Amino acid sequence: MRDAIRTWSMKFVFVAALAVAIAGTLAMAGMMGITITAAYVSGANGLNPSDAGWSKATEVSIPINRFIDYVEGGGTMGGMMDCNTMGGSLSRTLKVKALHNGSTIYFRYTLSDATQNAAVTDTDLFGDAIALEIPYSRTGTPPICMGSQTAPVNIIFWRGDLAAPQNIVAGGIGTVQVSPDSASQNLSRYQAYSKGVWTVIVARPMTAASSNQIAFTRGLSYSIAFANWNGSNTERNGRKGFSSWHTLAVQ
Secondary structure (H helix, E strand, O other): HHHHHHHHHHHEEEEEEHHHHHHHHHOOOOOOOOOOEEEEEEOOOOOOOOOOHHOOOEEEEEEEEEEOOOOOOOOOOOOOOOOOOOOEEEEEEEEEEEEEEEEEEEEEEEOOOOOOOOOOOOOOOOOEEEEEEOOOOOOOOOOOOOOOOOEEEEEEEEEEEOOOOEEEEEEEOOOOOEEEOOHOOOOOOEEEEOOOOOOEEEEEEOOOOOOOOOOOOOOOOEEEEEEEEEEOOOOOOOOOEEEOOEEEEEE
């Protein structure tokens, strides 16, 4: 009986160790959370929401399941706040598709929102916004709130009142800035709001225009996270909902 227990125990330890090893390998490969596949579609014009290429892209639902309020909190959490482990619970869903044509990559968002906030005309009005974040290292899990000095991130930021999305660089809380070079402000968008739903498409060349952008390369995977600001809830800056880290796979 003791030999049987010992044998079973050894098998259990082996299986547990194997599971940990597999999980570690997947994490190192960037395969975490939900995988968003950027489908390759030759000749696709993803800024056209009716383009046939979108039928080749698989839509996934990304939970925006945490909320942080760095604005109303007066910054009391300080620059060391780690949103990987902090933040209250939230229940929103951002539907995401991605495709590319070999030269331009497109991210398509569908978001339910009871109010359209696309005009920031006063100090107490705030725009609906969505951002994606990718580490400059391509993989890994830096602090999800704007990375850190040793693990900076590249952010593609759309807001309903802006003429074009913005390329943003950050190396931790308090360091966020629109990248200063004009070359990296090479983004375009489609946006529409109808019956309580935003449809947003953001486009960017796959090659990096400067060191302030990451490059999207076929066959590679990237860590990716998302944030959402609901303007009607006075959300802006550090008052926002955000996701966990997920994976972008570029075909």
